[in-house]
Amino acid sequence: MNYTLALTGDIFHIFTEAGTFNLFYKIENEQLLLKTEYLYDFGHPHTTEEHTFKIQDPKLSDKQILRNFLNEKLYTRFFSEQIIRQESVFFSSEELEDINNLARKARKEKEERAKMMHRDTEIIQYCEREQMNPRLAGLDLNQWFANCPGGRHPLMIAADSGTRGCGYCKKKGELPELEKWVDEKK
The missing domain is CATH 3.90.580.10 (Zinc finger, CHC2-type domain)
Structure with missing residues (x-):
């Protein structure tokens, strides 16, 4: 299956820069097919995972489908590492920053709910x-x-x-x- 590189970036594990992250995609039969790669510089073996997501509106451009996916998934830690530098064939630096800001805001709201839920834990x-x-x-x-x-x-x-x-x-x-x-x- 031929995937297209959509996003790449540096990743880190809590305190240590760990390697490179790549997100590849393909759209087929109204599904977004993704392959994630984590290429570690130390300790951990390289990992590759494949995922399939139903596209809500197949009439959208590839860029908008990927943007919607990233807006929905970045804050949920679909990506198991935090990306600290990103490059993309689809998104400008400003667009990636906008996506990240939305993800950070959603994540912060969720963390606040969790803190309230566990303030007495x-x-x-x-x-x-x-x-x-x-x-x-x-x-x-x-x-x-x-x-x-x-x-x-x-x-x-x-x-x-x-x-x-x-x-x-x-x-x-x-x-x-x-x-x-x-x-x-x-």
């Missing part, structure tokens, strides 16, 4: 007090990231159950175990 309050930068991880208002006390990578938090885990450090548990771990790292 002990593990989130603790991470805030310890300056671990708790933040929404994705679509689910209960899934959060925080800075891991074990290194420069994310700690996953399930706010609804008050549990946390780090795949890198191979540690998991509830708030008392997190408090002990943070104290050990101080």
